[in-house]
Amino acid sequence: MAEKITLEVVTPKGAIVSDDVDIVSAPGFAGEFGVLANHAPFLSTIKVGTLRYKKDGSEVELMISGGFCEVSNNKITFLVESAEHGHEIDVDRALRAKERAEKRLLQALEKQEKFDRTRAEAALQRAMARLKIAQRQQ
Amino acid sequence: MASLKDVKTKIGGVKKTSQITSAMNMVAAARLRGAQQKMEDFRPYTEKFNGAMTNLSANMESGQFPLMEVREVQTVEIVIITSDRGLCGSFNANILKAAEKLMGQYEAEGKKVSLVCVGKKGNAYFKKRGTVRKAYTDIMGSFQMFNARSIAQDIAANFLAAESDKVHVIYGKFQSVAVQRPEVEVLLPVQPEAGGSDETAEAGAAAGDYIYEPSPTEIMDVLLPLYMNVMIYHAMLETGASEHAARMTAMDNATRACRDMIHDLTLLYNKARQAGITAELMDIVGGAEALKG
Numbered sequence: 493m494a495e496k497i498t499l500e501v502v503t504p505k506g507a508i509v510s511d512d513v514d515i516v517s518a519p520g521f522a523g524e525f526g527v528l529a530n531h532a533p534f535l536s537t538i539k540v541g542t543l544r545y546k547k548d549g550s551e552v553e554l555m556i557s558g559g560f561c562e563v564s565n566n567k568i569t570f571l572v573e574s575a576e577h578g579h580e581i582d583v584d585r586a587l588r589a590k591e592r593a594e595k596r597l598l599q600a601l602e603k604q605e606k607f608d609r610t611r612a613e614a615a616l617q618r619a620m621a622r623l624k625i626a627q628r629q630q
Numbered sequence: 631m632a633s634l635k636d637v638k639t640k641i642g643g644v645k646k647t648s649q650i651t652s653a654m655n656m657v658a659a660a661r662l663r664g665a666q667q668k669m670e671d672f673r674p675y676t677e678k679f680n681g682a683m684t685n686l687s688a689n690m691e692s693g694q695f696p697l698m699e700v701r702e703v704q705t706v707e708i709v710i711i712t713s714d715r716g717l718c719g720s721f722n723a724n725i726l727k728a729a730e731k732l733m734g735q736y737e738a739e740g741k742k743v744s745l746v747c748v749g750k751k752g753n754a755y756f757k758k759r760g761t762v763r764k765a766y767t768d769i770m771g772s773f774q775m776f777n778a779r780s781i782a783q784d785i786a787a788n789f790l791a792a793e794s795d796k797v798h799v800i801y802g803k804f805q806s807v808a809v810q811r812p813e814v815e816v817l818l819p820v821q822p823e824a825g826g827s828d829e830t831a832e833a834g835a836a837a838g839d840y841i842y843e844p845s846p847t848e849i850m851d852v853l854l855p856l857y858m859n860v861m862i863y864h865a866m867l868e869t870g871a872s873e874h875a876a877r878m879t880a881m882d883n884a885t886r887a888c889r890d891m892i893h894d895l896t897l898l899y900n901k902a903r904q905a906g907i908t909a910e911l912m913d914i915v916g917g918a919e920a921l922k923g
Contacts, residue, residue, distance in 0.1 A: 502678055504775050504863065506671035521844050535682070536843035537852050559856075560849065562682050564840075571678055573775060 495529035498567040499545055501554065501575050508575045509554070513547040516568055518561060527568050534563040538572060540617040542625055553578050555625045557618050581626040590619035634906065637899040641892060648888030654717070655881035662807070662874035669804065669867045679860050685840070686850055694847065696790055697854045698820045705742040707763070707794035708732060709785065709817065710756070711801040711865050712749035713873035714770040719880035721802060721810060721873060722751040728812035729756075729800050744794060746785060748866065763788075770870060778863035786858055789818045801865035802872035808879065810872035817861055820854055 496512040517526040519541035527534070538561050543554040559572030593616035600608035710729045712722045729752070733743045744763040747753040753765040764784060769777050788794050796818065803813035842849060 500678075502675050504672050504675050505668075507674055525843075533840045534843070535686070535840050535846075535849060537849055560682070560853065562678075562685075569678055571675060571682070 495566075496547075497527065497529040497531065499570075500567070501543070501556070501570045501572065503572055503575050505574075508577075509545075511545075511547060513545045516543070516545045518543045518556070518570070520561070527563055530566055531563050531568070534561075536561055538570065540614070540621050542621060543570065543575070553625050553628065555581060555618075555621050557621075558614075576622070578625045578628070581622050583623065583626045586619050586622040586626065589615060590623065593619055634899065634902050637895055637902060641895045641899065644888050644891050644895065648885050648892070651881045651884040651888060655878055655885060658718075658874045658878040658881060662871060662878055665867070665871040665874050666804075669871050672864065672867055676860055676864055679857070683853060683857060686846060686853065690846060690850065695820075695850060695854060697786060697818060697858075700819050701792070701795045703741060703795045705744060705794045705796075706736045707744050707746060707785065707788065707797045709746045709748065709781075709797065709799040709862070709865075710752040711799065711869045712747070712752035712770075713802075713869065714750040714768055715873075716751065717880065718873055718877035719883075721876035721880075722749075722755075724810075725800055725802055725812045725869075726752065726755050728814060732798060732800070732814060733761075746781070748781060749869070770866070770873070773866055773870070775859065775863055778866060779859050782855065782858040782862050785817070785862075786855055794818075799861065799865050802869045802876075804868045804871040804875065807875045810876055813868075815861070815865075817858065820857060 494514060496514060497516065499509055499511055499513045499516050500507060501509040515526055515528055517524060519539045520536040521539065522536075525536070538556065538559050540557045541555075543556045545552055554575050554577055556570065556572045556575045559570065561568060561570045563569075593612050596608065596612035597616060600612050708729055710725065712725050716722070729745075736743050743761060745752075745756055745761050747756060747762055747765040747767075749770050750767040753762060753767055756762050757765075766777075766781060785794075785797055789797060796816070798814055799817045800812055800814050802810050804810055840846075
């Protein structure tokens with residue numbers, strides 16, 4: 493069996509994942525990146541999106557929202573504000589959140605308020621990321 | 631001597647009070663468990679976060695980030711985190727006293743002090759002084775990360791606008807169920823803990839080999855506001871847990887005091903009853919004697 497890397501996903505609500513896995517891929521600052529065992533020390537900010545990891549041939553997907561990740565000593569740690577497994581995602585809620593965010597975004601664009609716009613954009617991104625994962629699960 | 635009926639009413643009243651206090655004690659105990667759980671869940675996050683911060687700041691000059699800039703102090707901002715509700719013993723009073731002391735110190739040095747109150751009690755206490763810049767009330771019941779974020783953003787904006795040169799945070803540190811004490815920490819300018827545990831120091835030494843994406847400075851720009859969120863959220867969690875622990879102890883004491891009072895009052899009641907019976911007997915005996923005569 494190939495060497496494994498220890499994956500930890502930590503949110504303010506506790507550790508969501510703590511496991512030895514084969515490969516991890518996540519949306520980093522400069523785009524999607526993958527990490528295998530014995531990766532060089534690495535620190536990157538993380539965007540809202542999908543975190544995938546493979547363990548013994550089965551793939552798991554998580555929705556993660558912004559934060560950062562650190563790789564050192566064959567261990568990869570994600571510090572994110574929230575993380576959800578695909579099956580935990582509430583599709584209805586995400587759909588509602590998406591509609592709401594879209595509406596807000598339009599309003600903010602009309603009024604040209606930068607703060608509201610960034611907030612609405614962030615909310616929209618989160619909702620879209622959730623929906624994307626949830627759809628793939630079905 | 632109080633009449634029989636008075637004492638009886640009083641016993642009834644005290645009993646009802648003790649029912650309430652013991653119910654509050656149980657509610658506080660349940661809430662405390664929840665709050666402690668939340669605190670424990672958050673701990674790994676803070677530890678990892680501080681580790682990364684130390685790593686990153688180990689080989690960086692602090693002067694280049696506005697949030698780390700050390701200025702000559704003219705205005706001090708104190709963030710006071712108290713509970714929203716009372717009936718928790720001297721918990722809030724202790725925090726307010728600590729805040730008062732800190733304010734006194736700075737005012738003696740001729741510095742201006744502005745306050746940010748999180749939780750109703752702090753705001754109620756300092757409102758009359760007119761030094762409260764912003765108050766967040768009714769959020770201590772069930773707060774989340776985003777509550778902490780909006781507070782942190784506001785404080786950071788104020789600091790960046792040079793409205794405040796140093797920011798302290800005062801909260802109720804949860805040491806154990808029996809001990810909670812007010813804790814004062816410096817929030818801004820950010821000073822990452824130097825040294826720390828062996829593990830972080832070791833990791834800090836190896837930090838030069840890291841691949842950074844984006845550049846370390848840009849990461850730091852993202853991390854610093856996050857760091858404030860973490861600090862404030864942490865302080866709020868601690869205060870929340872401490873509040874429930876303090877209330878639990880206070881209500882336990884109150885229930886015990888009620889029990890003592892009921893005991894004393896029952897004695898009094900029995901004595902009064904006895905005295906009544908004795909007096910009645912005396913009457914009857916006296917009457918009988920008189921008839922005989």
